[in-house]
Amino acid sequence: MILLNLTLICIIIVYLIDFSGIVDTLKNIVRKTLNIPKNVNFRIKPFDCSFCSNFWCSLIYIIVVNHFSIFNVFFILTLSTLTP
Numbered sequence: 001m002i003l004l005n006l007t008l009i010c011i012i013i014v015y016l017i018d019f020s021g022i023v024d025t026l027k028n029i030v031r032k033t034l035n036i037p038k039n040v041n042f043r044i045k046p047f048d049c050s051f052c053s054n055f056w057c058s059l060i061y062i063i064v065v066n067h068f069s070i071f072n073v074f075f076i077l078t079l080s081t082l083t084p
Contacts, residue, residue: 002067003075006058010079013054018084023048050083 016022023044030036030044046052058076062068 009058010054014050014083017050017053051080054083055080
């Protein structure tokens with residue numbers, strides 16, 4: 001069951017970050033709040049990186065549900081590597 005949950009977390013995060021456009025909206029809010037010029041390209045890691053977000057969210061998940069093991073960390077790294 002834990003592997004299914006980790007896979008679903010990965011799919012949800014990839015959809016939110018890569019396909020929904022939420023990162024662009026978040027960057028525009030940060031740009032307006034901090035008065036950053038439009039020609040400056042900046043990153044807000046880990047929120048604009050599928051690999052980073054998937055890894056950290058999944059790692060936090062296995063710690064919270066008390067399923068921390070070397071195999072689960074390996075599975076998380078495998079899923080993170082497969083993100084676009």
